[in-house]
Amino acid sequence: MKTFTDKMHTYGRIWTVTALAVLYAVPLVFSIYYNVFPQFSTLLKALAAVIPIYWATAIVEVITYTPLLGAGGAYLSFVTGNIANLKLPCAMNAMNSADVKATSEEGELISTIAIGTSAITTTVIIAVGVLAFAPVLPYITAEGSVIKPAFEYVVPALFGALLASYFAKHWRLTIAPIFAGVIAYIFAPKLPVGTMIFVTIVASLVAAGILFKVKYSKQFASEKE
Amino acid sequence: MSDFKTGALMYALAGGVILFVIVQSLFFIVKSWKRAKEIGVEPEKLKQTVVTSVLFTIAPAVSILATVLALASALGIVLPWIRLSVIGNLAYETVAANNALDALGGTLSEEVTDTQQFSTVMWTMTIGSCFPLILLPIFCKKIHKVMGNAVKKNEKTSALGEILGAAGMIGIVAAFVAKSLAAAPDAPDISAGLMSVSVLVSAMVFTIALDWLARKKGIKKLEPFVLPLAMFGAMGIAVLLTQFLPPDIAGFTFR
Numbered sequence: 001m002k003t004f005t006d007k008m009h010t011y012g013r014i015w016t017v018t019a020l021a022v023l024y025a026v027p028l029v030f031s032i033y034y035n036v037f038p039q040f041s042t043l044l045k046a047l048a049a050v051i052p053i054y055w056a057t058a059i060v061e062v063i064t065y066t067p068l069l070g071a072g073g074a075y076l077s078f079v080t081g082n083i084a085n086l087k088l089p090c091a092m093n094a095m096n097s098a099d100v101k102a103t104s105e106e107g108e109l110i111s112t113i114a115i116g117t118s119a120i121t122t123t124v125i126i127a128v129g130v131l132a133f134a135p136v137l138p139y140i141t142a143e144g145s146v147i148k149p150a151f152e153y154v155v156p157a158l159f160g161a162l163l164a165s166y167f168a169k170h171w172r173l174t175i176a177p178i179f180a181g182v183i184a185y186i187f188a189p190k191l192p193v194g195t196m197i198f199v200t201i202v203a204s205l206v207a208a209g210i211l212f213k214v215k216y217s218k219q220f221a222s223e224k225e
Numbered sequence: 226m227s228d229f230k231t232g233a234l235m236y237a238l239a240g241g242v243i244l245f246v247i248v249q250s251l252f253f254i255v256k257s258w259k260r261a262k263e264i265g266v267e268p269e270k271l272k273q274t275v276v277t278s279v280l281f282t283i284a285p286a287v288s289i290l291a292t293v294l295a296l297a298s299a300l301g302i303v304l305p306w307i308r309l310s311v312i313g314n315l316a317y318e319t320v321a322a323n324n325a326l327d328a329l330g331g332t333l334s335e336e337v338t339d340t341q342q343f344s345t346v347m348w349t350m351t352i353g354s355c356f357p358l359i360l361l362p363i364f365c366k367k368i369h370k371v372m373g374n375a376v377k378k379n380e381k382t383s384a385l386g387e388i389l390g391a392a393g394m395i396g397i398v399a400a401f402v403a404k405s406l407a408a409a410p411d412a413p414d415i416s417a418g419l420m421s422v423s424v425l426v427s428a429m430v431f432t433i434a435l436d437w438l439a440r441k442k443g444i445k446k447l448e449p450f451v452l453p454l455a456m457f458g459a460m461g462i463a464v465l466l467t468q469f470l471p472p473d474i475a476g477f478t479f480r
Contacts (some may be wrong), residue, residue, distance in 0.1 A: 013362040022245045027347035038345035045328040050353040058356035066368045072253045078357045081312035086285045094274045102390045112257040116250040117278035125286040149467040150460035153424040154288040156405035157459035160428025161452045181403025189409035201396030208392035
Protein backbone atom coordinates (compact mmCIF):
# COMPACT_ATOMS: atom_id res chain seq x y z
CA MET A 1 0.00 0.00 0.00
CA LYS A 2 1.13 3.49 -0.78
CA THR A 3 1.75 5.70 2.22
CA PHE A 4 0.55 9.28 2.37
CA THR A 5 4.10 10.55 1.78
CA ASP A 6 4.47 8.34 -1.30
CA LYS A 7 1.25 9.79 -2.65
CA MET A 8 2.50 13.31 -1.96
CA HIS A 9 5.62 12.57 -4.00
CA THR A 10 3.52 11.28 -6.89
CA TYR A 11 1.27 14.33 -6.81
CA GLY A 12 4.27 16.58 -6.41
CA ARG A 13 5.96 15.15 -9.49
CA ILE A 14 2.84 15.59 -11.59
CA TRP A 15 2.38 19.17 -10.39
CA THR A 16 6.03 20.05 -10.93
CA VAL A 17 6.00 18.80 -14.51
CA THR A 18 2.78 20.76 -15.08
CA ALA A 19 4.45 23.81 -13.54
CA LEU A 20 7.31 23.50 -16.01
CA ALA A 21 4.81 23.39 -18.87
CA VAL A 22 3.03 26.49 -17.52
CA LEU A 23 6.36 28.30 -17.08
CA TYR A 24 7.47 27.61 -20.63
CA ALA A 25 4.03 28.43 -22.01
CA VAL A 26 4.59 32.09 -21.09
CA PRO A 27 7.52 32.84 -23.46
CA LEU A 28 6.25 30.29 -25.99
CA VAL A 29 2.78 31.82 -26.35
CA PHE A 30 4.29 35.29 -26.54
CA SER A 31 6.78 34.26 -29.21
CA ILE A 32 4.15 32.50 -31.30
CA TYR A 33 1.64 35.35 -30.97
CA TYR A 34 4.10 38.04 -32.02
CA ASN A 35 6.12 35.67 -34.18
CA VAL A 36 9.37 36.68 -32.51
CA PHE A 37 11.63 33.88 -31.39
CA PRO A 38 15.00 34.89 -29.93
CA GLN A 39 18.03 34.36 -32.12
CA PHE A 40 19.66 31.15 -31.03
CA SER A 41 23.14 32.67 -30.80
CA THR A 42 21.95 35.63 -28.71
CA LEU A 43 19.98 33.41 -26.37
CA LEU A 44 22.97 31.13 -26.00
CA LYS A 45 25.19 34.09 -25.15
CA ALA A 46 22.75 35.35 -22.51
CA LEU A 47 22.30 31.88 -21.05
CA ALA A 48 26.03 31.19 -20.97
CA ALA A 49 26.35 33.93 -18.38
CA VAL A 50 23.30 32.89 -16.38
CA ILE A 51 23.16 29.11 -16.36
CA PRO A 52 26.46 28.22 -14.61
CA ILE A 53 25.51 30.32 -11.56
CA TYR A 54 21.78 29.60 -11.52
CA TRP A 55 21.97 25.91 -12.13
CA ALA A 56 24.72 25.44 -9.57
CA THR A 57 22.65 27.42 -7.07
CA ALA A 58 19.66 25.23 -7.95
CA ILE A 59 21.59 22.10 -7.02
CA VAL A 60 22.68 23.61 -3.70
CA GLU A 61 19.13 24.83 -3.01
CA VAL A 62 17.51 21.49 -3.72
CA ILE A 63 20.01 19.70 -1.47
CA THR A 64 19.74 22.28 1.33
CA TYR A 65 16.03 23.06 1.41
CA THR A 66 14.44 19.74 0.50
CA PRO A 67 15.29 18.01 3.80
CA LEU A 68 13.93 20.98 5.74
CA LEU A 69 10.69 21.23 3.79
CA GLY A 70 8.22 18.36 3.93
CA ALA A 71 7.37 16.50 0.71
CA GLY A 72 4.35 18.65 -0.14
CA GLY A 73 6.11 21.78 1.06
CA ALA A 74 9.15 21.13 -1.13
CA TYR A 75 7.16 20.76 -4.35
CA LEU A 76 5.10 23.84 -3.56
CA SER A 77 8.07 25.98 -2.50
CA PHE A 78 10.21 25.36 -5.53
CA VAL A 79 7.40 26.34 -7.88
CA THR A 80 6.60 29.61 -6.16
CA GLY A 81 10.14 30.53 -5.11
CA ASN A 82 11.29 32.97 -2.44
CA ILE A 83 12.11 29.97 -0.27
CA ALA A 84 14.82 31.24 2.06
CA ASN A 85 13.29 34.65 2.61
CA LEU A 86 9.65 33.62 2.90
CA LYS A 87 8.39 30.04 2.50
CA LEU A 88 10.85 28.35 4.84
CA PRO A 89 10.67 31.01 7.60
CA CYS A 90 6.88 30.88 7.31
CA ALA A 91 6.87 27.10 7.74
CA MET A 92 9.30 27.34 10.68
CA ASN A 93 7.11 29.94 12.35
CA ALA A 94 3.97 27.82 11.87
CA MET A 95 5.65 24.69 13.26
CA ASN A 96 7.00 26.67 16.21
CA SER A 97 3.65 28.14 17.13
CA ALA A 98 1.84 24.82 16.64
CA ASP A 99 4.58 23.23 18.77
CA VAL A 100 5.26 20.36 16.37
CA LYS A 101 8.56 18.85 15.28
CA ALA A 102 9.71 19.24 11.70
CA THR A 103 10.58 15.56 11.52
CA SER A 104 7.10 14.33 12.55
CA GLU A 105 4.24 13.73 10.11
CA GLU A 106 2.22 16.39 11.91
CA GLY A 107 5.06 18.84 11.37
CA GLU A 108 5.19 17.99 7.70
CA LEU A 109 1.46 18.59 7.29
CA ILE A 110 1.52 21.87 9.21
CA SER A 111 4.50 23.01 7.14
CA THR A 112 2.74 22.15 3.86
CA ILE A 113 -0.40 24.03 4.90
CA ALA A 114 1.73 27.03 5.97
CA ILE A 115 3.65 27.09 2.67
CA GLY A 116 0.47 26.73 0.61
CA THR A 117 -1.19 29.53 2.54
CA SER A 118 1.90 31.70 2.16
CA ALA A 119 2.03 31.05 -1.60
CA ILE A 120 -1.61 32.04 -2.04
CA THR A 121 -1.21 35.13 0.16
CA THR A 122 1.88 36.28 -1.74
CA THR A 123 0.23 35.74 -5.11
CA VAL A 124 -2.88 37.62 -4.05
CA ILE A 125 -0.91 40.51 -2.52
CA ILE A 126 1.24 40.90 -5.63
CA ALA A 127 -1.80 40.67 -7.94
CA VAL A 128 -3.84 43.15 -5.92
CA GLY A 129 -0.80 45.40 -5.57
CA VAL A 130 -0.09 45.39 -9.28
CA LEU A 131 -3.69 45.92 -10.33
CA ALA A 132 -4.86 48.35 -7.67
CA PHE A 133 -1.79 50.15 -6.41
CA ALA A 134 0.51 50.22 -9.40
CA PRO A 135 -0.16 53.93 -9.97
CA VAL A 136 0.53 54.85 -6.31
CA LEU A 137 3.15 52.35 -5.21
CA PRO A 138 6.11 53.96 -6.95
CA TYR A 139 5.60 56.93 -4.62
CA ILE A 140 5.56 54.74 -1.53
CA THR A 141 8.79 52.98 -2.43
CA ALA A 142 10.32 55.99 -4.20
CA GLU A 143 13.55 57.66 -3.08
CA GLY A 144 12.74 60.04 -0.23
CA SER A 145 9.43 58.43 0.73
CA VAL A 146 8.92 58.34 4.50
CA ILE A 147 8.13 54.63 4.69
CA LYS A 148 10.67 53.44 2.12
CA PRO A 149 13.16 52.41 4.87
CA ALA A 150 10.55 50.04 6.29
CA PHE A 151 10.69 47.90 3.17
CA GLU A 152 14.44 48.18 2.78
CA TYR A 153 14.87 46.50 6.14
CA VAL A 154 12.41 43.62 5.81
CA VAL A 155 15.29 41.12 5.93
CA PRO A 156 16.77 42.12 9.33
CA ALA A 157 13.24 42.55 10.72
CA LEU A 158 12.12 39.10 9.60
CA PHE A 159 15.26 37.24 10.60
CA GLY A 160 15.72 39.15 13.86
CA ALA A 161 12.26 37.99 14.87
CA LEU A 162 12.95 34.41 13.80
CA LEU A 163 16.34 34.39 15.50
CA ALA A 164 14.71 35.46 18.76
CA SER A 165 12.25 32.57 18.63
CA TYR A 166 15.05 30.07 17.97
CA PHE A 167 17.27 31.73 20.53
CA ALA A 168 14.73 30.93 23.24
CA LYS A 169 14.89 27.19 22.51
CA HIS A 170 18.36 26.52 21.17
CA TRP A 171 20.62 29.48 21.94
CA ARG A 172 23.71 27.26 21.95
CA LEU A 173 23.07 26.27 18.37
CA THR A 174 22.85 29.86 17.10
CA ILE A 175 26.36 30.98 18.02
CA ALA A 176 28.56 29.01 15.60
CA PRO A 177 26.62 29.65 12.37
CA ILE A 178 26.25 33.41 12.99
CA PHE A 179 29.93 33.62 13.87
CA ALA A 180 30.88 31.68 10.73
CA GLY A 181 28.64 33.91 8.62
CA VAL A 182 30.10 37.12 9.99
CA ILE A 183 33.66 35.88 9.46
CA ALA A 184 32.83 34.85 5.89
CA TYR A 185 31.30 38.27 5.18
CA ILE A 186 34.36 40.04 6.57
CA PHE A 187 36.45 38.32 3.92
CA ALA A 188 33.82 38.33 1.16
CA PRO A 189 31.41 41.21 1.82
CA LYS A 190 29.60 40.79 -1.50
CA LEU A 191 28.95 37.04 -1.24
CA PRO A 192 25.43 36.23 -2.47
CA VAL A 193 23.24 35.15 0.41
CA GLY A 194 22.39 31.88 -1.38
CA THR A 195 26.02 30.84 -1.12
CA MET A 196 26.23 32.13 2.44
CA ILE A 197 23.33 29.89 3.47
CA PHE A 198 25.41 26.91 2.46
CA VAL A 199 28.32 28.12 4.63
CA THR A 200 26.17 28.81 7.69
CA ILE A 201 24.19 25.58 7.40
CA VAL A 202 27.36 23.53 7.26
CA ALA A 203 28.77 25.45 10.27
CA SER A 204 25.48 25.00 12.09
CA LEU A 205 25.27 21.24 11.43
CA VAL A 206 28.89 20.60 12.40
CA ALA A 207 28.58 22.61 15.62
CA ALA A 208 25.26 20.93 16.47
CA GLY A 209 26.80 17.52 15.88
CA ILE A 210 29.68 18.32 18.22
CA LEU A 211 27.37 19.78 20.88
CA PHE A 212 25.17 16.70 20.64
CA LYS A 213 28.10 14.36 21.01
CA VAL A 214 29.36 16.20 24.09
CA LYS A 215 25.91 16.32 25.65
CA TYR A 216 25.04 12.73 24.81
CA SER A 217 28.29 11.32 26.14
CA LYS A 218 27.80 13.33 29.33
CA GLN A 219 24.28 11.92 29.69
CA PHE A 220 25.60 8.47 28.99
CA ALA A 221 28.29 8.90 31.63
CA SER A 222 25.79 10.09 34.24
CA GLU A 223 23.49 7.15 33.43
CA LYS A 224 26.37 4.75 33.98
CA GLU A 225 27.22 6.10 37.39
CA MET B 226 3.31 48.09 -30.77
CA SER B 227 4.94 49.66 -27.74
CA ASP B 228 2.23 48.42 -25.38
CA PHE B 229 2.90 44.73 -25.99
CA LYS B 230 4.47 44.54 -22.52
CA THR B 231 1.16 45.39 -20.88
CA GLY B 232 -1.16 44.15 -23.60
CA ALA B 233 -4.11 41.79 -23.19
CA LEU B 234 -1.97 38.76 -24.03
CA MET B 235 0.47 39.44 -21.18
CA TYR B 236 -2.36 39.94 -18.71
CA ALA B 237 -3.96 36.70 -19.88
CA LEU B 238 -0.65 34.86 -19.36
CA ALA B 239 -0.30 36.38 -15.89
CA GLY B 240 -3.85 35.28 -15.08
CA GLY B 241 -3.04 31.73 -16.16
CA VAL B 242 0.11 31.54 -14.06
CA ILE B 243 -1.60 32.94 -10.98
CA LEU B 244 -4.52 30.57 -11.35
CA PHE B 245 -2.06 27.68 -11.55
CA VAL B 246 -0.20 28.75 -8.40
CA ILE B 247 -3.42 29.12 -6.42
CA VAL B 248 -4.94 25.82 -7.59
CA GLN B 249 -1.72 23.95 -6.86
CA SER B 250 -1.46 25.44 -3.38
CA LEU B 251 -5.10 24.67 -2.62
CA PHE B 252 -4.59 21.09 -3.77
CA PHE B 253 -1.73 20.52 -1.32
CA ILE B 254 -3.50 22.35 1.50
CA VAL B 255 -6.65 20.23 1.07
CA LYS B 256 -4.69 16.95 0.89
CA SER B 257 -2.64 17.84 3.99
CA TRP B 258 -5.70 19.08 5.85
CA LYS B 259 -7.58 15.80 5.26
CA ARG B 260 -4.57 13.75 6.29
CA ALA B 261 -4.07 15.86 9.42
CA LYS B 262 -7.68 15.19 10.41
CA GLU B 263 -7.12 11.46 9.86
CA ILE B 264 -4.15 11.36 12.20
CA GLY B 265 -6.04 13.40 14.79
CA VAL B 266 -4.53 16.89 14.62
CA GLU B 267 -6.99 19.35 16.15
CA PRO B 268 -8.72 21.50 13.49
CA GLU B 269 -8.01 24.50 15.73
CA LYS B 270 -4.28 24.00 15.20
CA LEU B 271 -4.74 23.88 11.43
CA LYS B 272 -6.84 27.02 11.37
CA GLN B 273 -4.25 28.75 13.50
CA THR B 274 -1.56 27.68 11.02
CA VAL B 275 -3.46 29.41 8.22
CA VAL B 276 -3.94 32.62 10.22
CA THR B 277 -0.30 32.67 11.37
CA SER B 278 0.97 32.09 7.84
CA VAL B 279 -1.18 34.79 6.25
CA LEU B 280 -0.01 37.32 8.83
CA PHE B 281 3.60 36.22 8.53
CA THR B 282 3.56 36.56 4.76
CA ILE B 283 2.24 40.12 4.50
CA ALA B 284 5.44 42.11 5.05
CA PRO B 285 7.75 39.95 2.87
CA ALA B 286 5.07 39.85 0.15
CA VAL B 287 4.85 43.64 0.10
CA SER B 288 8.62 43.81 -0.30
CA ILE B 289 8.40 41.34 -3.21
CA LEU B 290 5.74 43.61 -4.69
CA ALA B 291 8.19 46.48 -4.41
CA THR B 292 10.73 44.52 -6.49
CA VAL B 293 8.08 43.92 -9.15
CA LEU B 294 7.76 47.67 -9.41
CA ALA B 295 11.52 48.12 -9.50
CA LEU B 296 11.73 46.00 -12.65
CA ALA B 297 8.58 47.51 -14.17
CA SER B 298 10.19 50.57 -15.71
CA ALA B 299 12.23 48.52 -18.16
CA LEU B 300 10.07 45.43 -18.63
CA GLY B 301 6.54 46.68 -18.03
CA ILE B 302 4.60 45.60 -14.98
CA VAL B 303 3.30 42.24 -16.20
CA LEU B 304 6.46 40.20 -16.88
CA PRO B 305 8.07 40.96 -13.48
CA TRP B 306 4.70 40.15 -11.93
CA ILE B 307 4.62 36.74 -13.62
CA ARG B 308 8.27 36.03 -12.86
CA LEU B 309 8.05 36.91 -9.17
CA SER B 310 4.87 34.85 -8.73
CA VAL B 311 6.73 31.72 -9.86
CA ILE B 312 10.27 30.86 -8.73
CA GLY B 313 11.66 34.32 -9.32
CA ASN B 314 13.35 36.67 -6.95
CA LEU B 315 14.75 40.11 -7.61
CA ALA B 316 18.41 39.13 -7.85
CA TYR B 317 17.73 36.27 -10.29
CA GLU B 318 15.43 38.18 -12.56
CA THR B 319 17.55 41.32 -12.64
CA VAL B 320 20.68 39.40 -13.54
CA ALA B 321 18.87 37.29 -16.16
CA ALA B 322 17.24 40.31 -17.78
CA ASN B 323 20.51 42.24 -17.69
CA ASN B 324 22.43 39.44 -19.35
CA ALA B 325 19.81 38.99 -22.06
CA LEU B 326 19.78 42.69 -22.83
CA ASP B 327 23.54 42.83 -22.66
CA ALA B 328 23.78 40.11 -25.30
CA LEU B 329 21.53 42.26 -27.46
CA GLY B 330 23.49 45.44 -26.74
CA GLY B 331 20.91 47.06 -24.47
CA THR B 332 20.60 47.74 -20.72
CA LEU B 333 17.99 47.37 -18.05
CA SER B 334 18.00 51.08 -17.29
CA GLU B 335 16.05 51.89 -20.42
CA GLU B 336 12.64 50.67 -21.48
CA VAL B 337 12.55 47.58 -23.69
CA THR B 338 10.50 48.52 -26.75
CA ASP B 339 11.29 45.70 -29.13
CA THR B 340 9.39 42.39 -29.08
CA GLN B 341 12.50 40.52 -30.14
CA GLN B 342 14.43 41.85 -27.13
CA PHE B 343 11.52 41.16 -24.85
CA SER B 344 11.17 37.60 -26.04
CA THR B 345 14.90 37.01 -25.48
CA VAL B 346 14.56 38.32 -21.92
CA MET B 347 11.59 36.03 -21.27
CA TRP B 348 13.34 32.93 -22.58
CA THR B 349 16.52 33.69 -20.62
CA MET B 350 14.59 34.15 -17.39
CA THR B 351 12.59 30.97 -17.90
CA ILE B 352 15.44 28.68 -18.92
CA GLY B 353 17.74 30.15 -16.26
CA SER B 354 15.37 29.60 -13.36
CA CYS B 355 13.67 26.30 -14.19
CA PHE B 356 16.42 23.90 -13.10
CA PRO B 357 15.12 23.19 -9.56
CA LEU B 358 11.87 22.00 -11.12
CA ILE B 359 13.80 19.46 -13.18
CA LEU B 360 15.85 18.25 -10.20
CA LEU B 361 12.98 18.05 -7.75
CA PRO B 362 10.84 15.32 -9.36
CA ILE B 363 13.97 13.19 -9.71
CA PHE B 364 15.67 13.72 -6.35
CA CYS B 365 13.14 14.96 -3.79
CA LYS B 366 11.90 11.50 -2.83
CA LYS B 367 15.44 10.11 -2.66
CA ILE B 368 16.63 12.94 -0.43
CA HIS B 369 13.70 12.44 1.92
CA LYS B 370 14.23 8.68 2.00
CA VAL B 371 17.91 8.96 2.89
CA MET B 372 17.06 11.49 5.56
CA GLY B 373 14.14 9.44 6.92
CA ASN B 374 16.24 6.28 7.20
CA ALA B 375 19.00 8.15 9.00
CA VAL B 376 16.53 9.53 11.52
CA LYS B 377 14.51 6.37 12.12
CA LYS B 378 17.39 4.03 13.02
CA ASN B 379 17.25 4.39 16.78
CA GLU B 380 16.50 6.72 19.60
CA LYS B 381 19.91 8.31 19.67
CA THR B 382 19.96 9.08 15.94
CA SER B 383 16.38 10.32 16.07
CA ALA B 384 17.33 12.76 18.83
CA LEU B 385 20.31 13.74 16.72
CA GLY B 386 18.04 14.11 13.67
CA GLU B 387 15.85 16.49 15.58
CA ILE B 388 18.77 18.65 16.65
CA LEU B 389 20.23 18.64 13.15
CA GLY B 390 16.80 19.65 11.78
CA ALA B 391 16.74 22.64 14.12
CA ALA B 392 20.39 23.37 13.28
CA GLY B 393 19.57 23.41 9.56
CA MET B 394 16.82 25.97 10.10
CA ILE B 395 19.11 28.03 12.33
CA GLY B 396 21.78 27.88 9.62
CA ILE B 397 19.43 29.64 7.21
CA VAL B 398 18.47 32.26 9.77
CA ALA B 399 22.15 32.77 10.60
CA ALA B 400 23.03 33.58 6.97
CA PHE B 401 20.59 36.48 6.93
CA VAL B 402 21.53 37.60 10.43
CA ALA B 403 25.20 37.65 9.41
CA LYS B 404 24.19 39.57 6.29
CA SER B 405 22.57 42.23 8.46
CA LEU B 406 25.63 42.32 10.70
CA ALA B 407 28.49 42.36 8.21
CA ALA B 408 27.63 42.23 4.50
CA ALA B 409 28.39 45.00 2.02
CA PRO B 410 26.57 43.87 -1.13
CA ASP B 411 26.24 45.72 -4.41
CA ALA B 412 23.60 48.46 -4.52
CA PRO B 413 20.61 48.59 -4.44
CA ASP B 414 20.88 45.93 -1.75
CA ILE B 415 21.52 47.52 1.64
CA SER B 416 24.90 47.24 3.39
CA ALA B 417 25.13 46.24 7.03
CA GLY B 418 25.37 49.21 9.34
CA LEU B 419 23.73 51.06 12.18
CA MET B 420 20.28 50.75 10.64
CA SER B 421 20.37 47.03 9.83
CA VAL B 422 21.73 46.17 13.28
CA SER B 423 19.16 48.38 15.02
CA VAL B 424 16.32 46.79 13.06
CA LEU B 425 17.67 43.31 13.78
CA VAL B 426 17.98 43.97 17.51
CA SER B 427 14.57 45.70 17.70
CA ALA B 428 12.92 42.72 16.00
CA MET B 429 14.53 40.41 18.56
CA VAL B 430 13.49 42.58 21.50
CA PHE B 431 9.91 42.93 20.20
CA THR B 432 9.64 39.18 19.63
CA ILE B 433 10.87 38.34 23.12
CA ALA B 434 8.60 40.97 24.72
CA LEU B 435 5.50 39.95 22.76
CA ASP B 436 6.20 36.26 23.31
CA TRP B 437 6.46 36.94 27.03
CA LEU B 438 3.12 38.74 26.95
CA ALA B 439 1.49 35.93 24.99
CA ARG B 440 2.82 33.03 27.04
CA LYS B 441 3.42 34.32 30.54
CA LYS B 442 0.51 36.71 30.69
CA GLY B 443 -1.71 34.13 29.04
CA ILE B 444 -2.91 36.27 26.16
CA LYS B 445 -3.40 33.25 23.89
CA LYS B 446 -4.95 35.32 21.12
CA LEU B 447 -1.71 37.23 20.68
CA GLU B 448 0.37 34.19 19.74
CA PRO B 449 -0.14 34.12 15.96
CA PHE B 450 0.59 37.84 15.84
CA VAL B 451 3.91 37.76 17.69
CA LEU B 452 6.24 37.50 14.69
CA PRO B 453 4.29 39.72 12.28
CA LEU B 454 3.91 42.41 14.96
CA ALA B 455 7.59 42.24 15.87
CA MET B 456 8.49 42.57 12.19
CA PHE B 457 6.24 45.57 11.64
CA GLY B 458 7.51 47.11 14.87
CA ALA B 459 11.13 46.74 13.74
CA MET B 460 10.28 48.13 10.30
CA GLY B 461 8.66 51.07 12.13
CA ILE B 462 11.94 51.59 13.99
CA ALA B 463 13.70 51.83 10.61
CA VAL B 464 11.27 54.60 9.58
CA LEU B 465 11.70 56.45 12.88
CA LEU B 466 15.50 56.25 12.81
CA THR B 467 15.68 57.62 9.27
CA GLN B 468 13.33 60.41 10.24
CA PHE B 469 14.97 61.52 13.46
CA LEU B 470 18.67 60.65 13.19
CA PRO B 471 20.99 62.91 11.20
CA PRO B 472 21.42 61.33 7.74
CA ASP B 473 25.13 60.60 8.18
CA ILE B 474 24.47 58.65 11.38
CA ALA B 475 21.43 56.80 10.00
CA GLY B 476 23.37 56.06 6.83
CA PHE B 477 26.42 54.77 8.69
CA THR B 478 27.58 51.44 7.30
CA PHE B 479 30.45 49.33 8.56
CA ARG B 480 32.43 49.67 5.38
